[in-house]
Amino acid sequence: MVEAGRSPNIEILSNARLEALEGKPGQFVARVHQEPRFIDEDKCTACGMCTMYCPRPVVDTYNERLEVTRAPHIDYAQAIPSSYYIDAKACLRVNYETCNLCAQTCTAKAIDFSQKPKEHALEVGAVVLAPGFGRVDSSVLERFGYGRYPDVVTSYEFERLTCASGPTEGHIVRPSDNKTPRKIAFLQCIGSRDETCGNGYCSTVCCMYAIKEASVAKEHEPDLDISLFFMDVRTQGKGFDEARQRAQEKYGLHVIRARVPRVEQVDGMLALTWTTDDGKSHSDLFDMVVLSVGLDSPEDAQSIAELADIKLNHYDFCKTTAGAPLATTREGIYVAGAFQGPKDIPESVTQASGVAAMASELLAESRNTCTISVTYPEEDKAIEAEEPRIGVFVCHCGVNIAGTVDVKAVRDYAGSLPGVVLYEDTLYSCSQDALKSIAEKIKENRLNRVVIAACSPRTHEPLFQETLRSIGLNPALIEMANIRDQCAWVHSQEPEAATEKSKDLVRMAVAKARLLEPLAQPTVDVTPNALVIGGGAAGMTAAISIADQGYRCVLVEKGRKLGGNLSRLAWTLDGQDASSVLDSLKKKVKDHPNIHVQLESQVESISGYVGNFTTTINSKGKTKVINHGVAVLATGAREYKPSGYLYGENNRVMTQLELEEKLKRGKAFLKNARNVVMIQCVGSRGEDLKHCSRLCCSQAIKNALMIKEHSPDTNIYIFFRDIRTYGFHEDLYREAREKGIVFLRYMPDRRPEVVRRGRGIAVKGFDRLMGEDIEIPASLVVLSTGIAPGDNVELAKVIKAPLTSDGFFLEAHAKLRPVEVAVDGFYLCGLAHGPKSLDESIAQAKAAAAKAVIPLAKGKVAVAPIVSQVDQKTCIGCGICESLCPFNAIRLVKVNKRRKAQTITASCKGCGICASHCPTLAISMGGFTDQEILAQIHAFSGGKCEDEA
Amino acid sequence: MSDVILGFCCNYTSSVDVDTLKKAGLVPEGLRIKRLPCTGKLEINTLLDAFEQGAEAVFVAGCQIDKCHNLSGSQRAAKRVGYAKKILDELGIDPARLEMFFASRGETEPIVEAARHMSSVLSDAESIHR
Structure with a gap:
């Protein structure tokens, strides 16, 4: 969010709604109506004075109405725009022209009641719809006593209760008496999987979030007794099943399968x-x-659909297809997130990147025509090299700091420190005019080191670094002392001690500042080509997207033809012909001038770093070398082949994919099929594979329905553990039950068995309702065998990409960077990342393509200045650093016939692992050298500055 | 051992298990619940028999008068409870030991209240079985 707020190429219009959308792809005009915030975003420093003085209480909707706030407020501290706004409905000034208190208390003069609604006509090339999800109607909740009994709460409310920054600071209390409860029950599927309220679909996320909320609650109150009532436990996401298992064991959660x-x-x-x-x-x-409330379609779905002229599905979510999950029915308008269907954060983020690729494909021609890039003046190396002249700015942060800490005393104390030539206090150092005045003062006094004693460098350091850059100083020449969080906030009851501690922190910062050195900000040129490894649905989609975005791309496939697992599918889950999806992908790949396909080829080695990779592939026995800037891993996965269940011993036993291939060839074999028995979770969920394979439930039911369609008299029995037809696939499950398919739940300690009976076979199982063993003679036994990882180990070693314990590639961050690998320049999509359905693979492939194109489009990779540096004189070439580096960012090179470590700055993340392990202290981290840190420590202990260097 | 209170409940009143309620301390320990398809099925004999079998107090919980699942079942029951009360009176037993309650469908709270009411009736009365 911070990133979006800071980008010069993203304009955020808050309090705004779409009024009309005219034009055609590449030339839309979006008419947007914007209501005023009454607080100037540029001037507001988010100090909170206005909220404090406002006499008008309003219900805090962000905190689920559990608390009150005032008419001017911010929803939560990290909100973007990081500015307060006035609730126009409640404000006395807006409605009755009275009061005006907040405007008088605002020292930043940010409150502006003269603001009027604005009408914008935005010229845009593509449109992305991401309105999120809506709330389940309260009448549904009332059926479960919500509103009538105070201690029935929604999961949203419970989430706020468990949140440390929520209304109870994370203490879980019953609303009726504010006491800690002892026994809590979670009821799942409220407003989902419930046709009586019109939501026949599964909301996908509730099972996992309930487990999470229950776990957080247990962390807080270990004596809680928590029961969760599920219809099916649907934790099908990557790593979710394992996490649920862990939570269940660690926290002793009772999982009850009942509605x-x-x-x-x-x-x-x-x-x-x-x-x-x-x-x-x-x-x-x-x-x-x-x-546990489900996700509904957005309240304004109908009007969005009308304005944007797109179609909705029967549940009022955006209509998409399995082959094009991010495209709406109108060209040039794309959809991401829960509006496309209920989904969790990783998937929403993935889709968001995916739509960026779609927009980028459409607008590839006009790349860089309307964008803003920031330029900075040349660095003034001379002034940086002079004796340190330090300026210290101590921030009041309104009353945030000054209310506790004696800011003026801290400022004067700073003046007594060696090297400090300027010391001042500012009301809000981060406000626009303060930044301007700081810049002027730096110039006037020829300062070359700056200390800001204010808030957290995490949120504000980039801002002050920008200021330094804008006047030709190296951004590394700044140091922050966090006297707001670490002094004013945590010691708000002890103002004197807080002031003393502030002085300590400032002294330490000054000591470090004297040793700060400008850090180089290197950039690396990028080879504008991509390599895509794997020619399945994901690989082909990624290659087409990269090519459509205007970059050349080599697609390497180890098999003799393209298609991967998709070529074995007969139908997609939404009933489309899978081969039509496959054929269109294949045709696009074949015809695209930017895509070069290498069949029967495998990657042998990859060297280099982001922007400059050199890869050797073995193509039909010949070795080829490819230079590329980025690489997409789309190596897929394989169908798990089970042992047991008479698989491979009897030709009536087959896997789902084998059944599908058979159905594709013809339906004649169904003629004599009286009973078909399907067994779910063969291999998955703890048998051989630890993970849930996510799509077998939907696939099995899809195939069962296909059999029913062609042979209605065939009896179908499905043995399952939990039916995980998440999202709109729930429709398939319902249809299957309506058509008389019999579902029998089994527990892992009582798996069904396949046995020989005369010339035929039968399935022995246990009917839980009757409490009896049963035996079903079977014409066919179909095993849902799940998805096993491909041969990822070798490739993972080559690129130093981590694998999950299940053998799939691990993403850099499950939520924030779901398609990136921890090693820069590598991106991830499809089954190589984990089991997923076709539409999810395609969306993810688009996302990987979007991320992969970023370095290609920039042409240069900027390197963060906080990187490790090896002093090659001290280095003994032991190689410990190389073996420990998690990012493949250190290599050993021969220097005068001796082994020496060398940092690949483009790949280095600045974690410091190498520096901490170097036996000869040859490695130092930019901005955090040993000398700098030691100087800080000495300054802390000594009470006065000693010269360490 | 606390006094035995016998409750005759129709099938449409609370479905919460008596043991669960006892464990939470919501109802007296001596409460026993007998379920009937409908309280209209109750005969005066059955009510009196309950006292003979050792109950110190008896209550009947049926549907709300105008919302009885079987139209007039709970009305019949109420009448019979009235007759039985008279008989108890003639026998020298406090008629307050037998009471009729009307509970909305599926609600547990009225049953809990009924049981507590009966318990309070017994609180300073002597046992009839001594």
């Missing part, structure tokens, strides 16, 4: 009754009930 029909209050307790699938009825009393 609780209603909640009633008995003498202040909440009574639940339920029936388990063995037919037994149970009841219990709880102190608190949390309703």
Whole structure:
């Protein structure tokens, strides 16, 4: 969010809504109506004075109405724009022309009641719809006592209760009496999988978020007794099943598979009754009930659809297809996030990158025509080399700091420190005019080191670094002392001690500042080519997208033809012909002038770093060398082949994919099929593969329905553990039950068995409802065998990319960087990342393409200045650093016939692992040298500055 | 051992298990619940028999008068409870030991209240079985 707020190429219009969308792809005009915030975003410093003085309380909707705030407020501290706004409905000044208190208290003069609504006509080439999801109607919640019984809360409310910055500071209390509850029940599928409220789909995320909320609650209150009521436990996301298992064991969560029909209050307790699938009825009393509310389509879905002229599906989410999951029905308009269907954060972020690729494909021609790039004046090396002249700026932060810390005393103390030539206090150092005046003062006094004693460098250092750069100083010449968080906030009750501590921090910062050195800001040229490894659906999609965005791309496939696992599918989950998707991908790849396909080829070695890779491939026995700037890993996965279940011993036993291939060739074999038995989770979820393979449930039901369609008299039995038809796939599950397909749940300690009976076979299982062993003679037994990782180990070693414990490639960050590998320049998509359906693979491939094109489009890779540096004189070439570096950013080179370590600055992330392990202290980190850190420590202990260097 | 309170509940009142309620301390320990398809099925004999079998107090919980699943079942029950009360009175037993309650469908709270009411009736009365 901070990144979006800071980019000069992103303009954020808050409080705004779309009014009309005219034109055609590449030339849209979006008419946008914007309501005023009444607070100038550029001037507001988010100090909070206005909220403090406003007499008008309003319900805090961000905190789920559990708290009150005032008419001028900010939803939460990290909100972007990082500026307050005035709730126009509640404000006395806006409605009655009275009060005006906030405007008088605002020292930044940011409050401006003369603001009027604005109409914008934006000329844009492409449009992305990301309105998110809506709320389930409260009438649905009322069925479960919400609104009637105070201790029935929604999961949103519970989330705020468990949040450290929430209304109770993370203490879990019952709304009725503010006491800590002992027993909590989570009810799943509220407003999902429920046709009576019109939401027949599964909201996908609730099972996992309930587990998360329950775990957080247990962390807080270890004595809590938590039960979760599931219809099916749907934790099908990457690593989710394992996380759920861990949480269940660690926190002792009770997982109950039952749907609780209603909640009633008995003498202040909440009574639940339920029936388990063995037919037994149970009841219990709880102190608190949390309703795990599903994701609804956005409230304004209909009007968005009308304005943008796109179609919705039968649940009022955006209509898309499995082959083009990010495209709406109107060209040039794309969709991402929960509006496309309920989904979690990693997937939403992935889709968001994916739509960026779609827009970039459409607008490739006009790349860099309307963008703004920031230029800085030449660095003044002479002044930087002079004796340190330090300026110290101590910030009041309104009353945030000055309310506790004696800012003037700290300022004067700073003046007594050696090397300090200027010491001042500022009201808000981060406000636009303060920054300007700081810049002027730096110039006037020929300062070459700056110390800002204010807030957190995490949020504000980049801002002050910008200021330095804008006047020709190296951004590394600044040091921050966080006297707001570490002094004013944590010691708000002890102002004197807080002031003393502030002095300590300033003294330490000054000591370090005297040793600060300008750091080079190198850039590396990028070879404008991409390498895509793997020619399945994901690989082809990524290659086409990169090529469409205007860059050359080599597609390496180890098999004899393109298509991967997709070529074995007959239908996609939404009923499209899979071969039509495959053929169109293949045709595009073949015809594209920017794509060069290498069949029967495998990667042998990759060397280099982001922007400059050299890869050797073995193509039909011949060795070829490819130079490229980035690489996309789309190596796919394979169908798991089970042992047991008579698989491979009897030709009536087959896997789902084998069944699908058979169905594709013809349906005649179904003629004599009386009973078809499917067994889910063969291999998956703990048998051989630890993970859930995510799509087998939907695939099995899809195939079962296909059999029913062609042979309605065939009986189909499906043995399952949890049916995980998440999202709109739930429709398939419902249809299957309506058509009489029999679902039988089994527990992992009682797996069904396939046995020989005379010339035929049968499946032995346990019917939980009847409580009896059953045996079903089977004409066909179909095993849902799940997805096993491909041969990733070798490739992972070559590029130093980490694998998950399941053998899939690990992304750099599950939520923030879901398609990037920790090693710069490598991107990840498709089954190589983990089991997923075709539409998810395609969206992810687009996302990987979007990320891969960033360095290509920039032409240069900027390197963060905080990187390791090896002093080659001291280096003994032991190689410890190389072996430890998680990013492949250190290599050993021969210098005068001796081994020496060398940092590849383009790949270095500045973690410092190498420096901390170097036995000869040959490695130092830019901005954090040993001398600098030692100087800080000495300054802290000595009480006065000693010269360490 | 606390006094035995016998409750006759129709099938449409609370479905929360009595043991669950006892464990939470919401109802007296001596509460027993007998479920009937409908309280209209209750005969006076059955009510009196309950006292003979050791109950110190008996209550009947049926549907709300105008919302009975079987139209007039709970009305019938209420009448019979009335007759039985008279008989108890003639036998020298406090008629307050037998009471009729009407509970909205599926609600547990009225049952809990009924049980507590009966318990309070017994609180300073002597046992009839001594």
